Amino acid sequence: MAGDDRTAEATELLQALIRNACVNDGSADSGHESKSVDLLAHYLDGAGLDVERYEPTPGRASLVARIEGSDRSAPTLMLMGHTDVVPVTPENWLHDPFGGELIDGEVWGRGAVDMLNLTATMAVATKQFGAEGFRPRGTLIYLAVADEEAAGTHGAEWLVEHQWDEMACDYVLTESGGMPVRTPDGIKRPIIVGEKGLFWFTLHVKGTPGHGSQPLRTDNALVKAAEIVNRLAAFRPPAHIHEIWRRFVEGMNFPLELSGPLLDPDRLYEFAEGLPMLGLARQAHACTHTTFAPTMATGGLKHNVIPDRVSIAVDGRTLPGQDRDDAMAMLDEILGPGSGGADLRDDVEVEVVVEDPASASPIDTPLWDALQRATEAVVPGSVNVPFMTVGGTDSRFFRRRGIPSYGYGLFSDRIGFDEFADMFHGDNERVDVESLRLTTELWDVVVRDLVG
Template identity: 55%
Template sequence: MTSATPELLQALIRNQCVNDGTPESGGESRNADVLAAVLEGPGVELERYESLPGRASLVARIDGSDPAAPSLLLMGHTDVVPANAENWRHDPFGGEQIDGEIWGRGAVDMLNHTSSMAIAMRRLADSGFRPRGTLVYLAVADEEGGGTYGAEWLLEHQRESVAADYVITETGGMSLPVPGATETLLPVMVGEKGFGWVTLVVRGTPGHGSMPLRTDNALVKAAEVVQRVAAIQSTPRVEGQWRDFVEACRLPEDVERLFLDADALTAYCTSEDADLQLARLIHAATTTTIAPTMVRGGVKTNVIADRVEIELDIRTLPGVTADDLVSAIAAAVGEELMASVDVQVGKFQEASLSSPESPLWDSLAKASSALLPGSRPVPFLLVGVTDARFFRGAGSTAYGYGLFSDRISFRDFASMFHGNDERIDIESLRLSTELWSAVAQDFLD
């Protein structure tokens, strides 16, 4: 059984369930088939749901003996983002084991969880595990496309099959290199930032490209809009969830004081001496960020552009609304230039949070310290989004967590999400598999 999780991960990677955001992509049914073959057997009930042809989610269940006892859902997604093989050292869909690591798209995000959770579920059933509370495993489709055909669809159409009091999913658990820390600090993602996809439409007047003098060129105006929006600097918010994190770290007084002072924190993040990956994480966790990511416009090389669209990826702190975003953009662009700009707020969802004060937190801490002596979980805010937000909206306490060895550094680990050369080491797979088993037994019995 020691090789079961790596072998399952390899199979999931090789199935190439690539989600490019279109309804017909994903093909998660291939991974659902593989997982069903692993999970089927005595003690586990299996259910399969397809929101669209080829886009299956798999639910496995070990029913508890006490309907009043809390239930736990272990959730991993089965789709992955595209990968450009030219930029990888090894085949992104080869699932090769090289020097104690499994390589491939999804090895970190998040087929490692999906495979280790499945193996832990099967192991528990084989051991005769009959808990008081119900244990549910969900291998869900379409997380990388926003959850429309996965978690969101399931909660709308099959809520009774996936609803649970507590949920564990990605990400978290990698050791944070916090200055001054004397323990191994493992972030539990107790919440995640909100997000808004905003389009700025910049208007101009068409004309011949051979006579550009004093023309109303939408592209020129758009370039200025991009510069002004990119220059928006939010003051770090050092209260609320960030303060909870800092205080939980039990840092030396001077470090804690630095992290709880907005000006000092800004200076730290912009310092050339700061760890860039950590600085980016701290900045993202304490501010609402606005990143211009795409520009489209113009109709022909010799035509002055009369319309340019700028796409913004915005990640919001708790409490920030869509109206707040529009106001911030208008203030940055300025009244004169805004007269030529329309702001279109597309998909928007506010931040979500779960309390770290829970019996599941206690079980995670207990299991983590046993598997990684000297480690301790701390509450953190995920700067991206996961399917956990749907379950928090449905009333569940949801955490993002895992357990990883120190073979892959925090910097390398963070760079592999949607990046090149994604891989996970065998020891991390073992630790996570043991974690899910230990937590289920402690929390549900």
């Protein structure tokens, strides 16, 4: 198939995946990824691929397509894309978030960069391999997986636990990296080799009920919750310079006035606060700090009742090497007298909701080398640098089994690094067709290189 035809197919498939609106709000009966598995099964049909479908929870299917290799000693590569997306606030969008419209060379919609673009292009490349009768030495697996945007309970976690024979591989490629970063030293593209851990918890703040007409000296759970929210926002744990962050900054060949503070744990926070490049500032902070973001608050009974209970949801993200004890010690500091304020520890009950430690793959692997060669072949002159994502991805389930798992794709220079970062789970998510062309080409080259 010619490159133009592949790009057209990838574009149409992406539009259809966006229109399926597999919105995962974290509840078991959301997602409905089976719709997109039906779509992909139909798309891949007739290409001579071995296709399986797994549906551990009704409506939450995942699809596996494989091309078995001829040489058992040759490596197995998995291309893994998720089919679910996060919810939207439609009124903030310029176009229908589930319209999948193609406007001025860009496909608009939730999932356009996270990560239906990759899920679609991986499917197109896999179908082409099947259709052309590709008989590789190693094995190629395509996995379209459900429930990445929550905890993977109905997707990758379940598959790795219950269908390991089908999942076993030597390398995984998934989201998200490869956007061009322009530097005086040329174009650099991040490969995601590690990710922060999840430590999501809810703080149940206790108070004493009373009449809202007489607030003096009452024990108001909402007032205490407000204080806690402010402490969470102001919390400043020490910076840690992990090897991935160090090699990223070094690989970027930033000027010394940038690389100096970005690698100095004593200066990094203030530097990021003042850095005009907002995307880089947020990344620099998140890649080197444990973070606690208050994201939801619920509570109160009635307009005229002093509330006795308010709950605060907190999205905590830990660094590689940190465990529950480290996170709890920081929380103790926030709630306790160490904060400089009142000791609120007895007023709060901590409920840990999701706990998933950080994960990191080695940087120097045959997969790294193959990606650099493929990058050079498709977009000559750009150099890859390792990077740590601050979001959680399904890579972690594979990294824990010792399998190097990287996030990568190829993007044109139409959408910059900062804009790309803002679109993840943000408004006006979109991807240009040229990026779909480059990424489809990338999978073609890297598969032939690594397993062909």
